[in-house]
Amino acid sequence: MKISENWLRTWVNPAIDSHTLSNQLTMLGLEVDDMDPAAKPFTGVVVGEVLTVEQHPDADRLRVTTVNIGTGEPLQIVCGAPNVRVGMKAPVATVGAVLPGDFKIKKGKLRGIESQGMLCGASEIDLEDKIDGLLELAENAPVGVDIREYLDLDDHVIDISITPNRGDCFSIRGVARELGVINQLAVTSPEIQAVAATITDEKNIIVETEGCPRYLGRVIKNVNTKAPTPEWMERALARSGIRQHSILVDITNYVLIELGQPLHAFDGGKVHGSVYVRQATSAEKVVLLNDQEVELTDDIMVIADDEKALAIAGIMGGLSSSITDETTEIFLESAFFAPLHIAGRARRFGLHTDASQRYERGVDFELPLIAMNRASQLIAELAGGDFGPITVAENEGYLPKREAIELNQSQVDQLLGYSIESSFITDALTRLGCLVTVKAEGEWSVIPPSHRYDIAIYQDLIEEVARIDGYDNIQMSLPVIDVKLAQYQDQFELAALRQTLVTLGYQEAISFSFADAKLEKQLNADVQPLALANPISSDLAVMRSTLLSSLIPCVQYNVNRQQSRVRFFEVGLRFDYQDAKSINDLKQIPTLAMIAVGSKTAESWHAKPQVMDFFDLKGEIEEVLAAARIKAEYIPSTRSWLHPGQSAEILVNGQSIGYLGRLHPSLENDLDLGVTWVVEVDLKAILQKYVSNFTELSRFPSVRRDIALLINDNISVREIQQLIENTGGELLDSTWLFDVYTGQGVEDSKRSLAFALLWQHPTRTLEDSEIKTGMDNILQVLETTYQATLRAS
The missing domain is CATH 3.30.56.10 (Phenylalanyl-tRNA Synthetase; Chain B, domain 1)
Known part of the structure; x- marks a missing residue:
């Protein structure tokens, strides 16, 4: 604006x-x-009056004038403007004047005739040219007055x-x-005098919609629509970005900018019968002032007479009832339209008017009468006319309600973070136009003014207080947080688990939590399945005790359809109903299960298919556990449905969290499957929180020593490796098995196991004596515990 x-x-x-x-x-x-x-800076331009105009003797388009600027002798000025004439008043740039663009006026001659200045058009003093020629000033413009002062250009x-x-x-x-x-200043509004009715003519106003709680109308006859718009009004409108139209339109625009109330003047002779404020009928059409014909819908509010719609309420008037130079009677409208009944309607027709812009945001519902009186006053002064009474149609039940808001000092202090004196709060809210009642020290009941739609809750009042106090005065302080922060922990999320398994080549299966009782028994003969009272089908009749009873049928389905390589995983619940006497005793255990049949990798041009074995499966589950930051150990499994030599229990901190391995060959045969590898682990054991730790890498060289042990083949590698790690001391960084040998040169009951031992110190280089001591200790303990001996090379 x-x-x-x-x-x-x-x-x-x-x-x-x-x-x-x-x-x-x-x-x-x-x-x-x-x-x-x-206007841009300029000097030396005054109001002048043209006294004489004569033809230049040597130029057809030039005139020789004498101009009075109120300083004694008139000035002789040569002028080429077509509208120069005797008696007119126009700006005069005197000798020595500096016009915009640093254009200096000097005494000179034009075709031999001396010129003592320049008569100016609007563009010479940085105003808009409306005519070709001089800027014509009002007849009562005082001669000799600085044009910047007269035209109020120091604005x-x-x-x-x-x-x-x-x-x-x-x-x-x-x-x-x-x-x-x-x-903290009083606002001085112009003195508005109500114009008394001089005639009895009025329009019957009928409001048929709740979107217009208040509508004022007034009949004004014998208006001079050709009266000129005064220069002060034209200037004020121009600086508000509004072009001059006619006296009545200019007056309504002036009141709009001055008070904020949109007004509209209809040609009274074109309004037939009563005035209605109603909703449009479907497919009703109206031609607007911009010559645009629009088709209305029933959510559009219109102003209408007995015959047709005259205007879209709160947006734009219609062409059929517009004021022309022949208009002598008008019907002046001043109304309050509810914002929600105007919002969005203008944009629907590609319109954006000054009226809709204000009505959409909310216009003071107490303003229509003030604006009607102000417009009537200006019309009477500038265009004359006979005024009928102001007709008011309103429904107070639909007017906005100004409810009291309760506010107290503690709310202000808490929201702002600092204290403001209660006297300032009372004064600020009062100056904002609120009706403030002090209930007690630091307690207020506040009724917002009719023009403030944005004040509805106590937080709005506090915002206003802070705004008036000044945002620069808001004190900066860090918030006080009286909490003890928990140690930060990462967690292996379910999404990351799924992504890890997909990366390993598995596809997720989603199945029912019900299973076939026969399959449950095949997997575990000791289980007593909990039957459903009303199963979906016979093969989904019991609660599953293992996710394998859901995954195995999926694999069978795919194998029977010529899919030789199948890899599935499922995340879901299995049910432990051991010792469960009722459904309430049922334990639901979140579980991850994996199943794979076929080759290790898919067939391709660059690699032949390899048969999947136990260690391939173990490597995959170790990748999952590594992603979860879990270190596991493995011992042989004794579960009846697993192959006794190709299966293992997964231990974490000595406790089993699941198993991996091959299905028992007899079970594979019963299920008509080939070699089938399975994994089932407790999901909660995988999705554990952990704290990431970093140990700085040693800058000093490591030393590797290898040992090959002859040891009884009934001793597990896990036991041997644990003993080495426990005996090696702090300097032993890591150890791993890299070779297993049985055959020629090794007794039948024994095998050769080769271990690599890596030694390193974080802050210095190791000495040979330290490594030798560690190696000797390890060999001595191995010999004492397992009767192990070093194998000769």
Whole structure:
């Protein structure tokens, strides 16, 4: 919104310069985008009156004039403007004047005739040219007065960005209120005198929609629609970005910018019968003032007479009832339209009008009568006319309600983070136009003014107090957090688990939690399945005790359809109903299960299919456990449904969390499957939280020593490796098995196991004696415990 600074200062005039005023508005939330001067700087231009005009003897297009500028002898000025004439008043740039663009006026000769200055058009003094020729001033313009003073050119055009919640500031009145509050000054509004009715003519107004709680209308006859718009009004509108039209349109626009209330004047002779405010009928059409014909819907509110729709309410008038030069009678409208009944309608037709912009945000519902009186006053002064009474149609039940808001000091202090004196709070809210009742010290009951739709809860009031106190005064402080922070922990998430398994080549299966009782028995003869009272089908009749009873049928289904390589995983619940007497005793155990048949890798051109074995499966489950930051150990499994030599229990901290291995060959035969590898682990054991730790890598070299042991083949590698790690001491960094040999040179009951031992110190280089001591200790313990001996090379 653009407004004139000087016009604003007629309402409230704080003792501050333009720059400070601009900053104040911005800090109040009314951001000033630009503040441009009304005209660029220039000097030496005054009001002059043309006394004589004669033809230049040597130039057809030039005239020799004498001009009175109020300093004694008239000036002789040669002028080429086509509209120069005797008696007119126009700007005169005297000798020594400096016009915009650093154009200096000097005494000179034009075709031999001396010229003592220059008569100016509008563009010469940085105004808009409306005619080809001189800028014609009013007949009563005082001769000799500086043109900047006369045309009020020492002014600024303030361009303010109004936020959607501050519709009350779309006017001089609204902005002046804000400046008055922040500077603690009274706002001086123009004296508005109600124009008494001189005739009895009035229109019957019928409101048929709740979207218009208040509608005012007035018949004015014998209006001079050809009356000129006064220069002060034209200038004020121009600086607000509104072009001059006719006296009646200019007056309604002036009141719009001044007070913020949209008005509309209909040609009274074109309004037939009563005036209706109603919803449009489906497919009803109206031609608007911009010559655009629109088809309406029943959610559009219109102003209509007995015959047709005359205007879209709150948006734009219709062409059929528009004012022309022949108009002598008008019907003046001033109304309050509910924001929700206007919002979005203008954009639907590609329109954006000053009226819709304000009604969408909310116009003060107490303003229509004030604006009607102001417009009537200006029409009477500038265009004359006979005025009928003001007709009011309203439904108070649909008017916005201004409910009291309870506020207390503790709420203010808590929300702002610092304390503001209660006297300032009372004063600030009162100056904002609120009705403030002090209930007790630090307690208020506040009724917002009718123009502030954005104040509805106590937080809004506190925001207003902070705004008036000044955002710069808000104290900066760090929040006090009286909590003990828990140690940060990472966690292996289910999504990461799924991604790891998919990367390993498995596809997720999602199945029922029910299974076939026969398959449950095949997997574990000791289980007593818990039967469902009303099963979906016979093969989904019991609660599954293992996810394998769901995955095996999936594998069978795929194998029977020529899919030789199948790899599935499932994350779901299995049910432990051992010792369960009822459904309430049933234990639900989140579980991860994996199943694989076929080759290790898919067939391709660069590698032959390899048969999958136990160690391939173990490597895959170790990748899953490594992603979960879990270190596991493995011991042979004794589960009846697993191959006794190709299966293992998975131990974490000595406790089994699941198993892996091949199905028992007899079970594979019963299920008509080939070699089938399975894994089933407790999901909670995998999805554990962990704290990431980093140990700095040693900058010193490591030393590797290898040992080959002859040892009884009934001793597990896990036991031997644990003994080496426990005996090697702090300098032993890691150890691993890299060779197993049986055959020639090794007794039948024994085997050769070769281990690599890596030694390293974090802060220094190791000495040979330290490594030798460690090796000797390990060999001695191995010999004592397992009767192991070093194998000769």
